[in-house]
Amino acid sequence: MRTPFTLRLFQSMPRGGWIALAIFAAVAWIGVPVAHLALPESHPLHVFAYTVSLLGKILCYMVVAVAMDLIWGYAGILSLGHGLFFALGGYAFGMYLMRQIGRDGSYGAELPDFMVFLDWKELPWYWAGSDSLLWALFLVVALPGLVAFVFGWFAFRSRIKGVYFSIITQALTYAAMLLFFRNETGFGGNNGFTDFKRILGYDITSPGMRVTLFALSAALLIACLVLGRYLVTSRFGRVLAAIRDAESRVMFIGYNPLHYKLFMWTLSAMLCGLAGALYVPQVGIINPSEMSPANSIEIAVWVAVGGRGTLVGAVLGAGIVNLAKSVFTVYLPEYWPFVLGFLFIVVTLYLPDGVVGLWRKLRARRAAAALDDASAAAGAGLSAAIGGAPAEVPATERQAARSTADTPIAKGANA
Amino acid sequence: MLCVLMALAALPARAALDPALVQGLGGDFNARVAAIDALGVAGGDEAAALLDALEGGRLGTVDGRLVVIAPDGLRDATSGEALAADAGAATRITVNNRLRRAIGTARAALALSSAQPAQRLAAADTLRENASPALLPVLARALAAEQDDAVRAVLRYATAKLELASPDPALRLKAAQALGGSSDAAVKNLLAALLEKRGDGAAATWVEADAEVRAAAAASMRAIDRRIGLAQTAGTLFSGLSLGSILLLAALGLAITYGVMGVINMAHGELLMVGAYATFLVQGAFRSHLPEYLDLYVLAAIPAAFLAAALVGIAMERLVLRHLYGRPLESLLATWGLSLVLIQAARVLFGPQNLELANPSWMSGGVELAGGVVLPYNRIVILGFAAFVLVLIWLMMQKTRLGMFVRAVTQNRPMAGCVGVPTARVDTLAFAIGSGVAGLGGLALSQIANVGPAMGTGYIVDAFMVVVLGGVGQLAGAVWAALGLGIVAKFLEGWAGAVVAKILVLVFIIAFIQKRPQGIFALKGRFADS
Amino acid sequence: MIPTLEIERERAHLDAERENQREHWDGSAADGRVYRPGELDLSHKVILYLDDITVSFDGFRALNKLSLTIDAGELRCIIGPNGAGKTTMMDVITGKTRPDSGTAFFGQTIDLTRLTEPEIAHAGIGRKFQKPTIFEHHSAFENLELAMKADKRVRRTLFASLLDDERDRVAEVLRQIRLDQAADRPAGLLSHGQKQWLEIGMLLMQEPRLLLLDEPVAGMTDDETERTAELFTSLAGKHSLVVVEHDMAFVEALGGKVTVLCEGSVLAEGDLATVQADPRVIEVYLGR
Amino acid sequence: MLKVDTLNQYYGGSHILRGLSFDVPVGQVTTLLGRNGVGKTTLLKTLMGLVPAASGSISFDGRDITRAPSYKRVAAGIGFVPQGREIFPRLTVEENLLMGLATRPRGSAIPPRIFDMFPVLKQMMARRGGDLSGGQQQQLAIGRALAFGPKLLILDEPTEGIQPSIIKDIERAIRSLAETGEMAILLVEQYYDFARALADQYLVMERGEIVMRGAGADMDRDGVREALAV
């Protein structure tokens, strides 16, 4: 008998996960809006506009991290170009925001300021329809999706793997960055898009809009997590992981890795695009530096900090790193790179499976302590091993078990 | 004015300087230029001394009177008598480019009578570029007296350039023919001007009336064009190779730490930085302790840069990376952290600004090919240095046991231990060597580009591209990739500009990997794809 | 100099021949056959044709004009010295290695040299590798589930859920390969022999028409070897099997026709006793 | 030569080796038999220092090596042929053999008897290890372990994937190595006939314990073959 889809969607996450999500949703959709809109500033529980936008921004980063984890953690494809998809989504929505400025720009013209300044008399063709929210939303998903699909199609078809794939994604985003820096490209050059005024006519700086964007970001994150969780627990997810571990073997049992990778890759890019679209109105600017190679590497770093291949880890990693950055650039403006740098080193040395790995280890240890004889310890270790967190296994053996699942870069290195 | 100058030129070379003429130096801008020109034509030691004083900022005016500002007080510029007023009373005459150029030409005119052929040659070269018609007699005199063939040749060009404007068609013809041996674009323009027409339609007349001169000019132009074209192609090729050698030096260390050892070393750029900073410190030490040998600081920096980076590498390896072998993912994260730390450490210790590193004199300037194409010495030296480092690494990896051990350890660490290789020691040593080579890269880069805390971030992307494009673990691949990218980039840049060229190079890399998904030197064989 | 010339001439010749054949194939209407992947056509009772296959690596000929046919339902043993080309032959059949020349047909109509690995697998050829290759991070159960015969396109796997009979089938195979106790262990942690079994299990789940087994009993005890032999003989008839082994006892237990490969081509063929008596086989393979 | 005393080993929580004790005397072939997954390979890995022993001791040549790193064990004279070949795929055959001389002084030559035993290695000197066929790789792994002239040779299923004639050669070679009286040999085998033909002493393992032991000549009588069946 086939289990109904909704039930399977529900089963894809453990109960604890659903409870955590529900709490998160309650806080994001009710707690924060109330605390921001209804409580007076003097109230100790008031959530400041600053905090709302900061958290909103971080939520968008978390979505990107989840998208990255889907493609890296579960499909073993390390993208060093995800910043591009994020930025494309941002630019697609930014075009709409620019059009919404209307005649309120510096030049009081119908065209965005930077075009007036370039002596352009009309919108270039690729701006057509950008004043429609629907079209903008379509582009937000379609543009990164299309770029990813075309790029992925050629790359996966040529069987580009591992570090070779990583490097060309980096080249792609780098090239796009240089292209967008040019004024002639028609996206405002280095200054990018800023000074947004409204969405659908509503003031973008109003508390209501701020909270709405925040809540939407939270919704997107929840949707991504549920979707991601479903994907990785489905047979599709198992095939993907199998491709990651032994691609040629997968082919010999009849799956075509090209289609699997391409699907996940394109989906991941689209999620990034959505995140970018929500990010731009919340931070108020999009410029080509979002496409810089270092930005994309950082996305990978978030995921690694949290724990690759766990989804939750990606969320935690993005949250921890970005919060740390936001906090320490304020409190330790001249020394925060030390703090962050050491954080990364300590995580790698002492938390080999990221923050999530630590949590699992602690849980395994607690379970072991609860039953206080040797065989119980054995059971716990075993369950840890079975649970996919072989933290208890001696290092050399863990390496052996991992050898085929090495990251793409390792494969490149050992190839 | 021209006549005045002509008249002046006829004066005997050693005549005392006309005070009126000299006072012009204290006058308005045009008067100064005129005075300098005149000094050049007049010649003599006094004129030279005055020019020196002017260029050195030691000439000033006190109440309109021209004075030389000496450490011990003021002296009148013409009479040399000491003045009572103290040095602060004088208004210094500022020298700007325009004056400096005039001074240069005047100096060259003076130097034509130098006893040293080398000085005369340099002077003739300057005049060839800048001589004004006023100097034609000086040139003619010098040419008549000149014995040295090389100097004569240059002088003849210089004269010919001026003679193109001569009223005598025969002289013009000779000049036009003589200039065919030049490879100077400016000369070409002079000739081209002769072939233009003045006026409109039927009424138009040739600038150069004489058909024979025109034909000679056209022939000479073609000859110059050919020479310039050749030199420019050679120049572009050289710039490509040079860029390639720089990419290679930036990438070689990584070719070991990443390519061979498999550590995704995001702190590679910072190892380059360590090498460059070590070079800076060596330069500083030479400046303060061995100023007379300052030119050799770069050589002394070779071991210093290597060791400094190697030590940092050893520390990195011992403290962090050693726990991460076989976990390349984690090495990405940890080295990213290390890179943040190293950059900020440099900022805190040395400040955020760029550091000044001077090319030693033997690395300054360049050899000039035809047509103004210059191959700078620093780039030539770096090209050679890249080859040197490359050979060193190649010998190390291919010809020593250590190289074999390193390769074996990365391919199968546990098994390498089981045949008796002390894997930990080999790792440290190999990482130290890779880091040291990165330090050498930093040394080389310091001679071309800026040295600052974040300098490494500019190279890390390129370095990874080179190593990967070549085929990971393939030293030869890295060489081809670096040189190939350099040359492609330079030819594209000449054609499309730097920005578009850079974009095209990246697109080229993407397309190239489609054709060769494992880099230029793909590993073939059954183990490669499993 | 001369040898290379010769090789080149030969290669040119082969190329020409291949070109000829292409022409012949393209004129598919002429003989009424369709050379495209599709239903396996066993009208001639032959499941695999290898004809004149040559594979070389940097001038070294791993396969040298190899020709071989396997009948439908047959159990064929391939033996031969180390380096004879047995594994390479399987690489060619499964699309991993493209032959320099020669043809490989699955049934009457499927040209293997034109298909990709997944297409070949889909057409009904399954393979067990010489070095056991399984998905180390997946449990033994999941390994089998993935291998299971099913629609393997993305849009199906996205929504696929395990049916009860499928679950039973996996459980049955797990018992068969004695891994029911280790069903949930990550396969990477299994011992060498257990991995061998798991890979055989995956092949069973795949239900291919043709099974290629490269040294399936290496690392198994004699007792397990016997069981494997029983398993394979029971499969024969419904499936076709090609087994590569160096264990003569096992080959004997299988009892099928034996082909001896040597230096990339067939040296001898026949039942085991005949082949074992062949002095050339003794010389290059069995030893004294 | 090698003395193992109440050795224990765990993977995570599962007890894989349970208090093993045995000797490997010099000049003899000791064969270790056992079904799949009983822990034979784990034992050998522990002997080589690839996994640390949880408790118990290992001594070699009178010296305690329980905690020594792998390379020191090799330097002390232990040669190892692992299960699954584990050759260095991107090194050439020659380099793989030279790796076997890692503990010898620089410039040591590969002893010619390796090529006498495995002529194919000589033909394929310049080919990369990973390109060899399975059986060729196995031969290379044995050659590599023999290259430096170990005092103790540990072999994990060395006949796997090797053609019959060469198995016979290996059998003869191991015999003669043991008979020189200077070498101890510990052989893990599934291939009963081969094990029996070589064994001076045998051990049978089950679930991490040695359940039978005796002289090689008594293997048939003791019913070792039957013990290995389910």
Add this chain to the structure above:
Amino acid sequence: ADTIKIGILHSLSGTMAISETALKNVALMTIEEINAGGGVLGKKLEPVVVDPASNWPLFAERARQLLAQDKVAAVFGCWTSVSRKSVLPVFKELNGLLFYPVQYEGEELEKNVFYTGAAPNQQAIPAVEYLMSEEGGGAKRFVLLGTDYVYPRTTNKILRAFLKSKGVSDADILEDYTPFGHADYQTIIARIKHFAAEGKKTAVVSTINGDSNVPFYKELGNAGLKATDVPVVAFSVGEEELRGVDTKPLLGHLAAWNYFMSVDNPQNKAFIDKYRAWAKKNAVPNADTVVTNDPMEATYVGLHMWKQAVEKAGSTDVDKVIAAMGGQTFKAPSGFTLTMDATNHHLHKPVLIGEVRADGQFDVVWQTQQPIRAQPWSPFIEGNEGKQGL
């Protein structure tokens, strides 16, 4: 509160740290100086230093935090135009006050911003006029070379229009751009040489920004392009940037600013001494070789003018301070008395043109007699006709 908070929003890490760190230093020094003089309205100033890390969204976030959380009275910060553009909406929304100390491309005017750096007509245009003058070498052909982003592109657009108005034809202008961080100037220098050899007197106008300058000047020196032949005038190269270059081969190349460290007057001497002392006291790396430059002076001037305006307004209230800022004057280290324009929020500034000396300082070879008024809306850009103040 008994202190007034001042936000300092300069990148201390990332690509811009190289330039902006010194601005943070000089702001802190000026605050100390003001506090030593009794503070403002009897209150001490309290600097709030944050690091936006050369990351534009982070600039906006930090700006919001300074204004909304820390409630700073004014913010001194930003260097790149994009960072300014990124914080602008925040300043407008929260009605904050930003002092922007760097020369920029103009085409902007905001009530909440005071621009203490130069607009194009206070730097680029006079520099080109100088090059065209007989004294400047009488250049007839121009290479407009820049980093590929908005400031150079805009500046060059203005310059092109200006040159056209002076009768320079398009054929005599070569415009070329390099990406950020470009480090290989061989091709460009060869092209300049070729262009210069083709005819009349040529000059290069460089809007190359940041790290590219070192390789550019090194290549320039080694390729033998001397200032006497083809002078290069730069708008983004000051004393701080020249610390990283061996200036011997660069003798005579030019820069146009509103201030040079080498300017000789009592205000400047005091400014430099104060900064040196501050650097020593605060253990700034290489404290004995620190230099001052134009944006540093602009920061210094800006802080002092803000102080004066607050005192005039008697409050730190933003609207009152804005009103009081107009017409403020300050005797600046450049030696001129600068005035804040009430209508366009830009300083009236003198233009100084300097030639590089061997010691990394500049010799002023030309300067305006008076400070000149900024034209943020360049008349050389179409559509700006009639645009004046706020």
